[in-house]
Amino acid sequence: DGKQKYSSIFNYPTLTFADVGVIGWLVDGAAIANQVPLCRSSFGPYARAMVRICKEESFHQRQGYELLMHLMAGTPAQREMVQDATNRWWWPSLMMFGPPDADSPNTKQSMAWRIKRHTNDELRQRFVDMSVPQAEALGVTLPDPALRWDPERGQHEFGEIDWAEFKRVVSGQGPxxxxxxxxxxxxxxxxxxxxxxxxxxxxxxxx
CATH class of the missing domain: 1.20.5 (Single alpha-helices involved in coiled-coils or other helix-helix interfaces)
Structure with missing residues (x-):
């Protein structure tokens, strides 16, 4: 229909230099978690394009994480700046996977056609499980007091996402x-x- 769209994550402001690194680490990391399975999408042109896109996103993610490693080895003010950026970008990064499966208008059809290989909630869980050890290695605390390892499930439990904020942002009312x-x-x-x-x-x- 000729209309352009862009990711809702770009409706949040970048306030400090640490945001550059955290966006690379978390935002591009979430994009990779979303897009790597799409390399095996049933729609060939989409799958082939994703191979190239994922290579580029991987570079951005590594670049962002390396930047943060340097900042975390710096002054207390630099480390505080990284933690602040992590606090602001963690939850919007989790929202990048879309609404929960029960409320997703497109997941069921996309899964049936095998355009998507995993649901929104499955991909979000993978991302959390990957990000926790990365945060520990970096020396930052993810801003979720409910975050904990569940040995029975072999996964991390995490807190409830503010879906009201998600709806505001995607409806044009974000920051x-x-x-x-x-x-x-x-x-x-x-x-x-x-x-x-x-x-x-x-x-x-x-x-």
């Missing part, structure tokens, strides 16, 4: 939604001459 749309419209307007030039060139080539 930076309006600002992001203004920037996108400005970029589109500034690129009008490029589109016009491309159309003129195509017409000239066809004549």
């Amino acid at each position: 930076c939604n309006a600002e992001r749309i203004v920037h996108r419209k400005a970029a589109h307007d500034k690129g009008e001459w490029v589109r016009e030039a491309a159309v003129a060139y195509a017409a000239k080539q066809a004549s």
